[in-house]
Amino acid sequence: xxxxxxxxxxxxxxxxxxxxxxxxxxxxxxxxxxxxxxxxxxxxxxxxxxxxxxxxxxxxxxxxxxxxxxxxxxxxxxxxxxxxxxxxxxxxxxxxxxxxxxxxxxxxxxxx
Amino acid sequence: xxxxxxxxxxxxxxxxxxxxxxxxxxxxxxxxxxxxxxxxxxxxxxxxxxxxxxxxxxxxxxxxxxxxxxxxxxxxxxxxxxxxxxxxxxxxxxxxxxxxxxxxxxxxxxxxxxx
Numbered sequence: 001x002x003x004x005x006x007x008x009x010x011x012x013x014x015x016x017x018x019x020x021x022x023x024x025x026x027x028x029x030x031x032x033x034x035x036x037x038x039x040x041x042x043x044x045x046x047x048x049x050x051x052x053x054x055x056x057x058x059x060x061x062x063x064x065x066x067x068x069x070x071x072x073x074x075x076x077x078x079x080x081x082x083x084x085x086x087x088x089x090x091x092x093x094x095x096x097x098x099x100x101x102x103x104x105x106x107x108x109x110x111x112x
Numbered sequence: 113x114x115x116x117x118x119x120x121x122x123x124x125x126x127x128x129x130x131x132x133x134x135x136x137x138x139x140x141x142x143x144x145x146x147x148x149x150x151x152x153x154x155x156x157x158x159x160x161x162x163x164x165x166x167x168x169x170x171x172x173x174x175x176x177x178x179x180x181x182x183x184x185x186x187x188x189x190x191x192x193x194x195x196x197x198x199x200x201x202x203x204x205x206x207x208x209x210x211x212x213x214x215x216x217x218x219x220x221x222x223x224x225x226x227x
Contacts, residue, residue, distance in 0.1 A: 035214070035215075041220045043156075043202065043215075043217040043220075048214050056213070098144070100146070100158055100161055102158075103156040105154070105155045106155050
């Protein structure tokens with residue numbers, strides 16, 4: 001029944017490693033997003049995809065690379081992880097990019 | 113560029129008190145407005161939204177918000193809070209002109225309800 005799901009829920013890793021976070025939505029939406037929530041709870045858009053096409057790419061280091069194999073999935077790959085990447089990453093989806101965004105449960109990333 | 117200001121970063125109330133959380137946005141065009149709630153350790157859930165029409169919108173759990181265009185405000189209200197309302201509250205806007213715009217969030221208000 002889960003509308004927007006993310007895996008893993010927790011990710012603890014060493015600096016310099018490469019990791020991926022997966023996101024899937026079963027709502028039939030055509031637009032998906034990645035947000036970063038920092039330690040002060042501030043949420044900021046990172047990327048948005050519409051029909052597998054990148055629409056928004058905010059000022060994010062190119063170590064972050066989103067990949068959308070189909071409309072229902074938007075994965076986030078992070079190369080050469082840094083301490084400052086520690087945060088909670090939320091995936092979201094919406095219909096046509098204009099409607100309400102539904103958020104996943106978040107992935108708590110801790111880089112040691 | 114859009115921006116959202118939430119003036120109250122931390123609010124502490126007693127149960128049954130009335131709540132009003134301020135939200136102002138900065139954007140020259142037409143916007144969609146949202147309030148999301150994040151309970152401890154959980155994901156964001158939509159409380160209510162305004163796209164058009166009646167500027168007074170009612171959401172879940174007894175929350176409501178009023179869009180005042182002249183003041184660029186979308187304040188959240190609840191007449192009587194409960195202990196279970198303890199959470200982080202986020203105001204957000206998006207451009208209503210279409211496209212896959214992300215939401216621009218305020219910095220959030222941490223609400224603590226004391227029993």
